[in-house]
Amino acid sequence: MIMNQFLILSAFLFCVGVYGVLARRNGVLVLMSVELMLNGVNLNLIAFSARLHAVSGQVFALFIITIAAAEVGVGLAIVLLIYRNLRSPDLDGVDQLKG
Amino acid sequence: MIAQNIAFWIIAVAMGFAAIGVVRTRNIVHAALYLVVVLAGVAAQYILLGAEFVAWVQVLIYIGAVVILFLFGIMLTRAPMEGDSDLDNDQRFPAAVAALFLLGVLVVLLLDAFGGTKIKLDAAVLATGKTAVVGDAIFRQYVVPFEVVSMLLLAALVGAVVIARRD
Numbered sequence: 001m002i003m004n005q006f007l008i009l010s011a012f013l014f015c016v017g018v019y020g021v022l023a024r025r026n027g028v029l030v031l032m033s034v035e036l037m038l039n040g041v042n043l044n045l046i047a048f049s050a051r052l053h054a055v056s057g058q059v060f061a062l063f064i065i066t067i068a069a070a071e072v073g074v075g076l077a078i079v080l081l082i083y084r085n086l087r088s089p090d091l092d093g094v095d096q097l098k099g
Numbered sequence: 100m101i102a103q104n105i106a107f108w109i110i111a112v113a114m115g116f117a118a119i120g121v122v123r124t125r126n127i128v129h130a131a132l133y134l135v136v137v138l139a140g141v142a143a144q145y146i147l148l149g150a151e152f153v154a155w156v157q158v159l160i161y162i163g164a165v166v167i168l169f170l171f172g173i174m175l176t177r178a179p180m181e182g183d184s185d186l187d188n189d190q191r192f193p194a195a196v197a198a199l200f201l202l203g204v205l206v207v208l209l210l211d212a213f214g215g216t217k218i219k220l221d222a223a224v225l226a227t228g229k230t231a232v233v234g235d236a237i238f239r240q241y242v243v244p245f246e247v248v249s250m251l252l253l254a255a256l257v258g259a260v261v262i263a264r265r266d
Contacts (some may be wrong), residue, residue, distance in 0.1 A: 002218070004213050005107055005111070006144065006148070007209045009111050013141075015201050017120060018194075024187060027119075030129055031169070032134050033122060036121060039141045043145075049150065052248050058220050058228065058236075059233065059240075061124055065156060065157065065160050065252075068161075070252045073255055076259070076263075077170060081262055083176040
């Protein structure tokens with residue numbers, strides 16, 4: 001198989017995630033888009049692991065999966081807090097630091 | 100090789116449409132279900148690349164735990180279930196321009212850098228995907244990062260409980 005099949009697929013996943021993070025208003029959907037980006041990176045790591053016959057790519061993919069689980073836990077807690085304070089899960093209300 | 104290429108393209112097209120569904124759908128529960136398709140597709144690509152342990156961890160952690168967390172988040176925040184254009188903000192056009200620009204730059208770079216590179220799925224690749232080999236690497240070479248990431252996960256989950264607690 002050609003290396004670029006996997007690399008371009010993961011680049012596509014990453015860019016769709018970037019679009020979602022920038023264009024979504026709902027906090028849960030922003031976190032889902034971040035998951036898309038992390039999966040693109042993981043696919044990249046596994047592809048290079050297969051290319052270079054190195055197991056370290058898979059180990060780091062496992063670490064990223066763990067970090068993603070932690071990130072979703074904390075992120076959803078923050079979205080829940082925003083919902084409780086503003087009566088809405090939208091991130092537009094959180095602009096106190098806007099200049 | 101031919102069969103693997105056909106499988107790759109079928110899974111890749113399904114993943115592409117599902118990924119666009121995650122960021123375009125009007126229904127937030129549908130977005131979570133599209134995300135399941137993308138995550139399962141990524142797991143299938145791992146299997147195609149011979150990384151079976153990571154593939155099953157992906158199924159267990161992502162589809163089993165993270166998506167359930169997302170569904171809990173959706174229910175707890177009582178998001179608008181359907182027919183609301185409220186899920187997007189007004190930056191849709193600049194966001195699409197930024198994402199397409201990034202995609203173009205990355206594709207040109209990848210074609211330039213890895214144009215003719217091939218992955219040969221021989222016995223050496225399949226040997227690196229074995230659970231015993233991955234476990235050996237985690238608990239021998241990468242044992243300190245493994246312990247650090249365990250502490251990070253514990254701290255993050257305790258922090259999530261503290262943040263979300265009602266008092």
